[in-house]
Amino acid sequence: MENGGPLFRMEGISKRYGGVRALENAGLSVRAGAIHAVLGENGAGKSTLIKIMAGVVAADDGQMTLGGQPVKFASPAAANAAGIACVFQELSLIPELSVADNIVISNPPTRFGMIDRKAQRRLAEEALARAGAADIHPLALVKDLPLSRKQIVEIAKALARKPRILILDEATSALTAADVSKVFAVLKRLRAEGLALVYISHRMNEIAELADDCTVFRNGSKVASYAAGSKSDGEVIEMMIGREYHSVYPAKPSRLAQTAPVLETRNLSWADRLHDISFSLRSGEIVGLGGLDGQGQRDLLLALFGVLRGLRGTILIDGSPISISSPAQARRRGVGMALIPEDRKTEGLMLPMTVRDNLSLASLDRLTRGGIIDSAKEESAVNQMMTLLAIKAGNIDAPVGALSGGNQQKVVIAKWLMRQPRIVLLNDPTRGIDVGTKQEIYLLLRRLADAGAAILFYSTDYAELIGCCDRVLVLYDGAVKRELVGAEITERALIASALNIPSAEPTHQEPAQ
Amino acid sequence: SAGYADPEVVSGPAAEPECFAPWSADTKFFKFPKKDGPYRIALANGYIANTWRIQMVQTAKAYAAQPDVAAKLKEFKVVSTGEDVPAQISAINNFIDSGYDAIVVNAQNPTAFAPVIKRAKEAGVVLVAFDNILDTEDAINVNVDQKGLGQLWGDWLVKHLPDGGKVLEVRGVAGTSVDTDRHDGIHEKLKASGKKFEVVEVMGKWDDGVAQKVTADAIATSGPFDGVTGQGGDTGIVQAMIDAKHPFVPFGGETENGFRKFCAAHAADGLKCSSAGTGPAQVAVAIKTAIAALEGQVVPQSVKLPLAIVEDPNFKEGQDYFQSESDNFFVGNSFPTCGINFSAQEIMKQSKENQ
Amino acid sequence: MNDWQYRLAEHRGALTAVAVFVVMFIIYTANHPAGLTANVIQTAANKGVLLAFVAMAQTMVVITAGIDLSVGMIFLLTNCLASWLVVGSPLETTFGIVVVLAVGALCGAINGAIVIYGRLQPIVATIATGAIYFGLALLLRPFPGGSVNEGLADALTGRIFGIVPASLVALAAVVVLIWVPFSRSVYGRAAYAAGSSETAAYMSGMPIRRGKLLAYTLSGLVAALGGLFLTFFTYTGDAAFASGNAYTLFSIAAVVLGGVSLFGGKGSAIGAVFGALAFRTIGDLLFVFDLDPLWQPLFQGLILLAAISLGALALFRVRNRLEWFL
């Protein structure tokens, strides 16, 4: 192993997509036995850079060297062969294949030209164990796993390739703290084993914990490389966004008005996933859903939004029981619900369609008269939303897929705000979004609440729950185990109740019934 | 059901020589061992979803229900297997295994049935093919003279176009022997005439819609024509001529009721027609032949069906065509020499009463 | 869940097809005038095996999330070719078989190349190549005819030890020698992966192009095996357009009945084989129920509609409506 000198180096890399400049004379240099964090706003070019590194995308210009030798990767397979493994931001798992199939996919063990299933199973189990997820059954189909488990499988898959360089592009964005810490242990061990790691994340605390070296990107170019810890968070963030930066979270109102609840549930149960959930949501408040990932938070949001069948218990809107059996009913007048879904690419957006089409999709009933779209009304509504959320798009008729992830997410939110919903359900809306955009979203949520909306907000990021929410319901195994109010919302309390262990700090509050 | 000997090859004439006419002078005659009735007879049809076939199946049922025929039958079963040849072969195999005495078949393919013919022979089952017949000497064929039909139309054109000319030939379905035989017959006669004929060929698929479309195209690009011959879909061909304001010219065609209506209506304007063919009622001749064979009567291996020919100026309403009946109806359902005489109305009436 | 539950779930489609086939076949033979005899089974087997080959060919393309609307035409083309070549001495016959299979594989490879390298949608690409293959078949056999090595044909459509239909044995051999190695090979897995998620497969560095090309090529090869058997069964070659189309459409029905997902990535040729046998049994049921001939096509259509609607029963188990959308 070359000591001192970089193991992998890229220089002068440029990449254009049509008119869009994704990278301009960018570079990165990573060394063995270290974790290199890459930071930058949405659309800064991070993913593009590592896609070039992993052979997924061909650079227009620039050189790459591996161990001092110039290299060029014609395909992901070529990069794999050179010892570069990548956990992509958009997962690269095959949904219809089993976990074991996926883990060994790029180089399965064979006997007589056929895949050796026993050996494959063994390899998969090893890799899963290394990634700290021995509980995932190797024969389970990937499509049946929740997103967080998929990310772990993706990591196990990269590990199974025994790479020299491991790249993780927002690989922990859907993971909860517990999973993240497992993954971190693995990464640290790999670093100790002499691998070079490239780590992309929008979570500053993760980077503080892991990184040895950091590189910041902005607008497709490198802004700075520095040793971890040599800059303050504020400085880093200012480098990323290129402007001054203040506290992330807006101030919470000191006292909530005790209005009648807009949304109330009584003993809501579904299959074996939700158990007797009762809570209420008032206008003007932001209520968080906490807990480990996969404890029923998503199911709860879907249940409220009319997606789940066979729901037991009662949902009340403005005090009267109501039955909601589809999103169409959930959004109708008198209910006024909106759901910002979990995965914007498959549930929130039609990527090839224009920004205009996407924005008006949830409000077609209001923008049409007798089924015919009122173009003027549509255009003004769309422009209003673009301004309100400061969506950066060349043109309202540009395909939404050409926006950066953060702007795409804003489109998803804007599409629902156009209806002026009274109840907003958010399913982890800031996943994989840069700090600048996150901050805008927090502000927006608070503004909505102040304007009278009731907000139910699920996040896998505890800091967000602490920063944004007036109350937090902590779910465990499909039931509300604890309700934290105001100052009780601390990281410690959140973690303790998420793990369903008695809290160290006793509370005066009764847990929600 | 096994244990029957092969048919005895005997010399003619056949039992009802008028009806069971031999195909040619060297056609063999069969005498099957006599078997006691009543018989179980099956009809293995292929495709069903067109008027000809539906009419054929209806005629078969009607014939089998006639009192004198019904008395001889213990069971008459019809199965349609679609366009797929192996399915039809399997159907025949199944009929053999189920002990039917005779199987009447409208074959999807003339050459594909050799193995099953072998099996039928071994099992002593009488196999009679009609319409699309079988390429074999081991089964009885009730045969339409396809090439003769082509020759008839060729002759008609030669007769009406004494100086030769430009002829539109609307053919049938490519790759079928019926199409090839009729085509050959037409060209043989045109060539033999020694006159100068220029022939424009299009494929009409025996379908009015397709024939109409390709005729319209041909008229627009290669017309006008001095004569037309069509193997089927003739109503559509005339319709296309009318639409394109193409002059009426001599026409050699099939026996669709719609075509004959046009012929009758426009003869004076130049649509001089020869309409010939054999209607779906030939199934009745096939059943009759099967029964005769089972009864031990002498039958030719290859029966030549008379063509039902009507030529200008002999089109008579109510006999050669039926003004109030469907265009798709095939006329020419009587074989007087066989005592088979279904009028259009009879077949239609039969089916209506059925409901 | 433990191992066998996962395995069961993996093969649920194929097992359902087996069950549907068995039930239908029992109804059929129980009502057949001749009962369950070796003849009846042989007849059913010979007919079923043809569609089974075509369905297996279709499956290979469908798992890559493609569809092959030319498969029936490859079946016809190879049938016409075999009616010229698979005759004469054992040596000539062998040579003929090799050429026929090679031509089938070539047709499949052409489809694959157009779809993969030409980047055309399989459905239209194969509509067009289907026309080409049919044209070639028609060139070879302007009208039905030709011949085949009858000894070989009788052996392969006959019975082994007087009981077992030889065609079934041949089908099983093809499954074992072609399908199983393919589906367990790296390329087979790449074909599955490409069908399930092409981007993910690409990013995982799988040989998707070669995997898909192999799938298309083997599909052509298996369709050619079907064409060969058609020749053995009928002793002739016949370029019948309607029949080629019918096989293409039937193969899609068989594949679906066999639990193969038309969206790709899921299912097996074994399921499709039983789907084909079940589909064929629908036609056979006409014999045992004394239906008016005019009602037969409707009866067949309704049974098909009912059979595919069985799959919809799973819908009632879906508790999360999002699962409706793939």
Added chain:
Amino acid sequence: MTRANGRKPNFLRKLDPAVVTAFGCILLLLVLGSFYSRSFLSPEYLLQQLKVASFLGIIATGMMLVILLGQIDLSVPWAVATGAMMACAAAAYGPVGTALAIPFGILCGIGIGLVNGVGVAYLRIPSMIVTLATNAVAQGVMVVYTGGFSPQDSATAAMRYLSTGALIPGIPNVVFIWALVGTVMVFLLRRTGFGRAVYGIGNRERAAYLSGINTRRIVMIAFAASGGLSAFGGVLLAGYASKASQSMGDAYLLPAIAAVVLGGTSILGGRGSYLGTVAGVILITLLQSILSVTQMPEAGRQIIYGVVIILMLLLYGRAPASR
């Protein structure tokens, strides 16, 4: 910001290179055809082609709607035949029947489409197989009907007038009907919520559903419309041929699919313009017509037909490169 772009007329902004190339191919075909015979450029021939294309055009309109959803409709053959046969049959029932013949035929097609729609949207069966099955059922019903009731099968005067009459001398009515159907379709796709929903569902049904769109109803309506348009095509074809027959729809299934795709509509759904379908329909019609009158064996026609479609698609119908 180029908001001004949004003001450009839709057809200019959305002009797809595929559509332009398709129209280019049409010209090329005509020029090539004219080497064979001058009459390929004659107004009579061109009008005749436009007339024949109209039937395919109307049927392909329904097919396009379904393809935009990412589905397919294989029940076209017998939906066409059913529409035609039922319309003619209705005419047997006195003046009322004659008057209602056309709507009745279309209604029967809508019925077939509804079965498809329920199967696809509510039972979640892949469209390729439901429509195959309903096609078989429709065929079965028509066989029973023909055999059992010997229905009247000649077209009514109104049907004949629609197909072959000419309100404006020289231009067949059916061309206007296609233009009308096309205009309605363009309006529907571009200017209505229904159209937006169709594109949305075609791109991602899950996202459309979560946006509160009643996706199942839209899918069902689209299939019903496809069935109805097929049947309407059948009614007009019956008018053209003066009669209905069972096999009249067979020749329209694959050409309808090919026309839609040649027109640049993605078979995966969510992308495509009606103008493209118009180009595709004309292309297919011309190609078939030119091939049918050239004196070459059927085998040659089939091969050329296939090769030309492949070449045209390679010219402009390719998916983007993956990297």
